[in-house]
Amino acid sequence: MKAGDFVPIESYKELLKDHGYKLTPQRRHVINAITDNKDCHMSIDEIYREVKENCPEIGIATIYRTVQLLEEVGILSKQYFDDGCHRYEISDGKKHHNHHHLVCNHCGSVIEIQDEYFDALEQHIEKEKKFKITNHNVTFFGICEDCQKKSGKS
Incomplete structure (x- = not known):
């Protein structure tokens, strides 16, 4: 879900x-x-x-x-x-952590991204550091596609 x-x-x-x-x-x-x-x-x-x-x-x-x-x-x-x-x-x-977010510094829009980006990293950390992760939260800040187009930057 x-x-x-x-x-x-x-x-x-x-x-x-x-x-x-x-x-x-x-x-x-x-x-x-x-x-x-x-x-x-x-x-x-x-x-x-x-x-x-x-x-x-x-x-x-x-x-x-x-x-x-x-x-x-x-x-x-x-x-x-x-x-x-x-x-x-x-x-x-039921998931033990939620999806994550991309936040535009210009317009404030929030884009949701799902956990599949982080599954391998989480498994690596748990194995390498012997650290049981119970939750994590990731937010990236930057410029969304629409704001990049408006300002002429890519």
Whole structure:
């Protein structure tokens, strides 16, 4: 499963239940906000603004607590793109680490890349250094194809 793939809300309900939690309306609103914006990596403020449209009584503290819980149980994953805030997306599920990102320094676009680029490197590190990797996160910063074309650089 790739981040952003459609997952029925029932699977999130089950995952929460497995960890001793319920799918409350607030948690459902946060999950919906992120899945409705699956091509974005949303900050807490962006999640808050999105949820507030459907649930005007919700407070920012509830969003923080809910996002933290959803990250702890494995529904959300946290990313940092060097823009001053953490961003969240639906987790890759059963995988022990998520996909990775290319971030454009000009327009801020984020392109997702999958783990097959890193499988051999991870295996090499584990064998060579006798180090069991449980997770990793890779973000490359540069200039996307569109911005290169606009500036005439390749």
